[in-house]
Amino acid sequence: MLDQLFHPKSVAVVGVSNDPTKIGYTVLQNLIRGSFEGGIYPVNPNIKEIQGLKCFPSILSIPESPDIAVIAVSAVKSLDILRECTVKNVPFVILIPGGFSETGEAGVRLEREVQTTIMNSNTRVLGPNTVGVYLPFSKFNTALTPPDKIDFPKGGSIGLITQSGALGLMMLDECAGQGIGISFFINVGNRSDLNECELLEYAFGDVNTSAICIYAESFPAGRGLFEQVRKISRVKPVVILKAGRTPTASKAATLHTGAMATNDNIVNGLITQSGAIRAYSETDLLDYGRVLAYSKKTTGNRVAVVTTAGGIGVITSDYLTSEKEGVSMRMGSLEQYTKERIRKIILPFGSAENPVDLTADGSVSQFTEVLKALEEDRNVDLIIAYPLPQTPKMSLEIVNEIKSVAENDQKPIIAGVLGSKLSKILLNEFEKRKIPAYPSIQRTVKAAKALYLYSSHILGGENLDE
Incomplete structure (x- = not known):
């Protein structure tokens, strides 16, 4: 209790x-x-x-x-x-x-x-x-950092458990900067008594928490922890960043928190079997937590890409489908009816093939109609959308349009918003509406892969396209 x-x-x-x-x-x-x-x-x-x-x-x-x-x-x-x-x-x-x-x-x-x-x-x-706890819904903050050195995030749906205190504080600051809301932050420190198992059990029943992110350098609870994760991950996604994978890093972890070395192959197997998603950086940890907390599950790995910049679509295709440099997913082969429908929406010099290119002349209404067409295509399981604010006819209204399409249809939409000036505003607006959005092609595609992996765990592979 x-x-x-x-x-x-x-x-x-x-x-x-x-x-x-x-x-x-x-x-x-x-x-x-x-x-x-x-x-x-x-x-x-x-x-x-x-x-x-x-x-x-x-x-x-x-x-x-x-x-x-x-x-x-x-x-x-x-x-x-x-x-x-x-x-x-x-x-x-x-x-x-x-x-x-x-x-x-x-x-x-x-x-x-x-x-x-x-x-x-x-x-x-x-x-x-330990650096303490930060509980936004209880207005309770014992975090060990002066308030003028950090911004604390608003209340949200991501629970954060860390073994490292300073890393946890940095992630709080990062969440605040990106407008990401959290349900709680707990730094377990050396875990002399309370550990991740009990915290996970509480998070499992917490109505404010939709996904749980964990940073750890060791797992003293061993298989007991992963049995707990297995139970929880069927209902709420769990993302784990396990550091100390190499001998050098493992030694550093021991000096940092007294963590005992663990064989990373064993750890990786336990994470996979438990249904958790493994992150390999602090950026991945939050990125995966958001996409899993905000998105519907995908029934397959066939991705449709829509963009107002053809080059971004090509790079995305490379990273999506490459086994060595990418995430080894599939580009959906659009139905003929879908392509004909898209051709009527976009300009003649755009592309109705996947990736769909509206060109820099694409408007908010055209982008929205293409999304609706892709949502109805039986060869598409998930959509990546790049509404680039640098193009002349794109505006902040695209955020509401994507939100509306995502709510009314079954296929998840992940946004990529590249650039700086207006992109930061657009990313923040997506975050307010709990639409997963990322500032790079790689992060967008990796988030899509994380969603697919978690969905395949939940659905047991029954309805997934391999």
Whole structure:
């Protein structure tokens, strides 16, 4: 039961400070600036009041048992405070400090003390070595970064679980910059207690979460985790970025979070069998999460491409169909009726073949009508659309038109929006409407492949064109 972790009504911050360089100062700032509506209890025996809030000398002196206690003191000092949390029956502790298993044998022993301390208690620990959590729907933010150094994303449908804290913060900032909304961010750190299995179980039942993205350097829960993923992925897509694939990277992961090395061939097999989609970069992780969260499933791998720039269609065809440099999908062979219908829509010097080229003279209405024709073609399973804003007759209205076609028909549409000036605006408008859109050909095509792979897992290959 993680309700109090995901929807806390009160929080204690141990180690608050008036010094902006201290962790406790940052955590308190983020809670206040995030407009958390529950009780906030700063804890520091040397301070009477901080930022308009009464400060308490210890956890034990707080008048209630807070749902969460954030411990922002050194590793050694944190153990005594953790013991007080167990006495106070604090349900969840976010143990921020490093200096545990990621630092060597002495740290390993210290982390074992954490586990011993909470044994047979009602207290659960997130961390140690964690940057905390960000829960937009609860207005709860204990992220370990000053609010002037990062933008936090709005509420959305993608859940984010990371083992690395700083990488997680970077991804939050990236999500905010792209207008991507998230349902939650949890940094598990060293996983002395709470791990991905329990978080996945909660996300499975969370109405705000449509897809779950995980960054991990090791899987201590082993096959148990992948059994959990197997169950969840039948209903909600799971994307996993597993780092430490090479010997050099694996050694770095051990030094980073105390992660144990794992054979990547075994990991890859487990990910595939579980129905999760594997990402190989932080960009892939968010790209795949979005396409899976926003799109209908595709019944096959036959792709139709429509564009206002012929060259983009040709490059897309190469990347789609190539086995070595691309994603090894298929270009759909359009039905004759579809081609005749498209010829009546586009200009004479355009192309009604796949990829369909409206040329730079293509308008919003022509683009929309071509999409409708492709949606009705029995040889097409998925559509990639490039409504390039640099062409003279293209406008922001294309976003609403694509949204309307995608909602009213069965075939998923993925947009590619290349360029800079107007493209950024267009990408943001697509994101607001939960239409997956990407700023490069490669990212657009890879997202299409991820959607196909996930759909094939769900449909069991029964109705898929191989």
